[in-house]
Amino acid sequence: EPEVTQTPSHQVTQMGQEVILRCVPISNHLYFYWYRQILGQKVEFLVSFYNNEISEKSEIFDDQFSVERPDGSNFTLKIRSTKLEDSAMYFCASRSITSGSLGNEQFFGPGTRLTVL
Amino acid sequence: GENVEQHPSTLSVQEGDSAVIKCTYSDSASNYFPWYKQELGKGPQLIIDIRSNVGEKKDQRIAVTLNKTAKHFSLHITETQPEDSAVYFCAARGYSSASKIIFGSGTRLSIRP
Numbered sequence: 001e002p003e004v005t006q007t008p009s010h011q012v013t014q015m016g017q018e019v020i021l022r023c024v025p026i027s028n029h030l031y032f033y034w035y036r037q038i039l040g041q042k043v044e045f046l047v048s049f050y051n052n053e054i055s056e057k058s059e060i061f062d063d064q065f066s067v068e069r070p071d072g073s074n075f076t077l078k079i080r081s082t083k084l085e086d087s088a089m090y091f092c093a094s095r096s097i098t099s100g101s102l103g104n105e106q107f108f109g110p111g112t113r114l115t116v117l
Numbered sequence: 118g119e120n121v122e123q124h125p126s127t128l129s130v131q132e133g134d135s136a137v138i139k140c141t142y143s144d145s146a147s148n149y150f151p152w153y154k155q156e157l158g159k160g161p162q163l164i165i166d167i168r169s170n171v172g173e174k175k176d177q178r179i180a181v182t183l184n185k186t187a188k189h190f191s192l193h194i195t196e197t198q199p200e201d202s203a204v205y206f207c208a209a210r211g212y213s214s215a216s217k218i219i220f221g222s223g224t225r226l227s228i229r230p
Binding site: 033035041042043056093107 | 151
């Protein structure tokens with residue numbers, strides 16, 4: 001069964017450093033998303049991406065964040081200068097373009113745990 | 118803004134009993150309501166979903182109900198089993214199928230043997 005994969009599973013970084021979180025969405029999917037989950041809190045939307053551009057972003061997704069689809073398979077989230085409060089689990093998700101009920105589901109990856117020291 | 122409220126935050130039921138989790142949403146334009154199960158160390162996994170033109174949907178031991186007028190929706194798990202223990206999230210999505218998903222705060226369900 002196809003699945004979303006994410007690397008690394010755990011990233012530890014120093015405050016102020018740049019990090020890049022990587023995701024490989026399901027191959028025929030065209031909508032891509034990043035969410036984050038601070039420990040013990042709800043999953044929060046960060047950004048959605050379609051047709052090589054951002055479709056929607058939340059207030060959390062400020063100028064320190066960027067997303068990119070550098071090739072036909074990867075989807076990345078970059079945090080330019082990490083802050084302590086960026087420590088969270090980051091989930092990538094993807095969705096197909098199929099209309100109807102089959103196209104509704106966003107498939108989530110296993111997440112990358114980011115720890116900022 | 119858009120918000121999804123979820124109750125209870127923790128729920129403990131005896132194996133074999135039923136579990137009910139309730140959610141409310143604020144955006145009347147929401148038309149798709151997925152439920153996710155999150156096991157330790159994993160991402161959210163869709164277990165059932167319901168669209169706004171349907172009042173109820175069932176899949177084996179899991180059922181969801183939706184009251185669009187009251188903006189309430191609920192998850193019902195019958196004949197609970199130990200493997201049902203996990204965190205469950207309700208969620209709502211806006212009118213556009215590409216829209217973000219707004220998650221509830223989660224319910225930690227524990228099944229007592």
